[in-house]
Amino acid sequence: MQNQTADVSWRANGVPVSVQFDDPYFSLDDGLAETRQVFLRGNRLPERFEDGFHIAELGFGTGLSFLVTLQAWRLAGISGHLMFTSFEAFPMGWDDVSAALGAFSDLADLREHLTNHWRPEGGRFQIAPDVTLEIVVGDARQRLPNWNGCAHAWYLDGFSPAKNPELWEADLMRAVAAHTAPGGTFATYTAAGSVRRALDAAGFDVQRVQGFGRKRHMSVGTLRA
Template identity: 60%
Template structure:
């Protein structure tokens, strides 16, 4: 599948997209924006760590909700400078699906960034805004991440469930995540699967299991040693 082919979806509770390919929702059925804030922002000690040039990198762009929430938090914290956000995505959504997925959260998301993401039917590889640079790397992250020349301050590990999308949680990919993380950099994910925690530990992260969001009992946070 490439970026010109729609990701096969079904919709639950109105505006929650579920991948038919992976049989997994793109975000929490309870509240996607609250999940992003709790798991990925707070899980990486954000917005407290924001500074000019701060670089968030993500596995799984999905609906773009993590990027939009991060930019909103960056702006709310009145951080001077530019937020860098790089996301690796193999199966991008089209603009109509993004708009529907943002649903009730739209009023809390940056209007200019929403418009930039949906100005064409397919996601562009790069968007440069007044205080952000968004880079989208399309394709299999197992191939594209090792070739990437950047390093992250914080990682959002947001692939589909490890049980349904194991390719995005493989040991070698977690090693690549660590190799593209600054010393003292962090990672966070909604899953507490033992195999994921062990892979991150072996890659060089100190791992903490924390209380999960909503129906999930636990989540995972890490800091590169």
């Protein structure tokens, strides 16, 4: 079956919104600050970066999380290689990715690392000698269980559980845990009780912590030994 691309609309402030899920791709307040707080600090990064570090993500979206991570990796001065894998059912077209990332002047020197390689059919891209990006296109419930990778940190970045419940199902959270390295972590902007319970049942020690902006709480966790 042919992959479906994202149907995107735009708010007056330039924030892209998924028509399929009626949800913005990043915070209406400050998408850059949100990404740094939720996914970097939530996974204790860049402190844990090392050669061979592997990040996996549910929901690539605009690629903002990837570029924020790449920026942190470069600023940390790590000698070695970073692997970033993202599962995306509805990849954005090139024009939408380029327009969405164009709003972030702080990432201007890194945007071409993504836009020069991006294609919505996915694949594996050697972004730079020290960074590889893998985009796995399709339903994560089908693709992740058969994935042969193992992540040190997970970004759980699907649309709201209320609007995209399939990406937060208990079976998928078990697949996340099964593809997490010992002592690996996850972070997500949501603190929904059903998500926290699913992650706990999957094998993570789950914590509800302060969220970003108008979101009172978010969730983080570490895989139990």
